[in-house]
Amino acid sequence: MVKYDGYVITDEVYEHIVYAPYNHVYISTLPGMWERTVSCSSLSKTYSITGWRLGYVIAPERIIDRVKKVHDFLTVGAAAPLMEAATVGLCFPDSYYQELQAHYTHMKSLFCDGLRQFGLDAAEPQGAYYVMLDVSRYGVKDDLHFCEWLAEHVGVGAVPGSCFFREDVHHLIRFHFAKRDETLLAALDRLSELEVKARNYHH
Numbered sequence: 001m002v003k004y005d006g007y008v009i010t011d012e013v014y015e016h017i018v019y020a021p022y023n024h025v026y027i028s029t030l031p032g033m034w035e036r037t038v039s040c041s042s043l044s045k046t047y048s049i050t051g052w053r054l055g056y057v058i059a060p061e062r063i064i065d066r067v068k069k070v071h072d073f074l075t076v077g078a079a080a081p082l083m084e085a086a087t088v089g090l091c092f093p094d095s096y097y098q099e100l101q102a103h104y105t106h107m108k109s110l111f112c113d114g115l116r117q118f119g120l121d122a123a124e125p126q127g128a129y130y131v132m133l134d135v136s137r138y139g140v141k142d143d144l145h146f147c148e149w150l151a152e153h154v155g156v157g158a159v160p161g162s163c164f165f166r167e168d169v170h171h172l173i174r175f176h177f178a179k180r181d182e183t184l185l186a187a188l189d190r191l192s193e194l195e196v197k198a199r200n201y202h203h
Contacts, residue, residue, distance in 0.1 A: 002032045013055075016097050017104050018127040028058070035060050038067070045128075046100065047089040055070040056067050104129055107184065111177040114188035118195065129178040132161055136171035138198040143170045146201070153197055155190045 001008060008027050015024045028037035042055035057067050061189055115122040122135040140146045143160035150173070151157050161172030177184060 001036055003073055006042065007038065008035045009038045010040060012039055013045050014128040015041060016046045016100055017129060018101070019108060019125065022126045024127070038063055043086050043089060046097075049086070049089075052078075052086070054082060054086050066081070104178070107177050107179065107181075110181060110190065111175070111184050112141055114184070115191065118188075118192050120191065120194065129176060131175050131177060132172045133158070133175060134171060135173055135198075138201050140171055140201075143173055147173055149201055150194075153200075156187050170186055 010027055012024070015026075018024045024080070026039065028034050028039050037059065039058040040055065041058075043052065044050040044054070057064065059067060103196070107129065108125065108131075110127075112122055112124055115131070115133065121137070122130045125131055135143070135146055143162050147158045147160050156175075158173040158175050161174055162170050162171075164174070175187075180203065
């Protein structure tokens with residue numbers, strides 16, 4: 001980036017939800033990158049307050065001055081009581097983040113191990129709380145249609161993977177596993193019938 005005089009704008013919302021043996025690396029900590037990085041993050045995932053819509057930007061002062069101007073025109077500011085409450089979370093000890101990682105690791109293992117147990121082709125995530133499932137074996141050409149079929153005939157909700165690709169990708173669907181054990185087990189119980197029910201899927 002230094003060679004080409006480039007800048008990086010990062011989305012680090014899942015910085016604390018990363019699964020071993022992987023670690024989150026902040027681009028701003030790499031040699032020569034502090035002056036060229038705008039680090040964006042959110043309190044939504046780390047502190048389970050998605051509805052509050054609170055986030056922050058970290059960057060060198062000369063960049064932050066411009067960020068402030070843009071922010072003032074776009075949003076002005078979040079509700080003061082929410083910001084006051086959020087500062088409590090920012091002062092949590094390291095043990096909070098360790099427990100958070102352990103909690104999400106448990107949910108990931110429970111759900112992904114269950115998918116594999118049924119022979120479903122799931123990509124093991126390195127972070128966040130989503131897993132992509134390859135459904136090409138069922139002849140899927142339209143992932144949106146398949147997700148609608150899945151909800152109606154299997155009783156499990158998923159998001160079409162094509163939402164996350166610029167390329168013409170339609171064989172992946174995304175599940176969200178940040179749920180209680182009983183919810184995940186119920187979903188897995190229904191997905192255990194996917195192989196059989198998919199024989200009647202018409203694309």
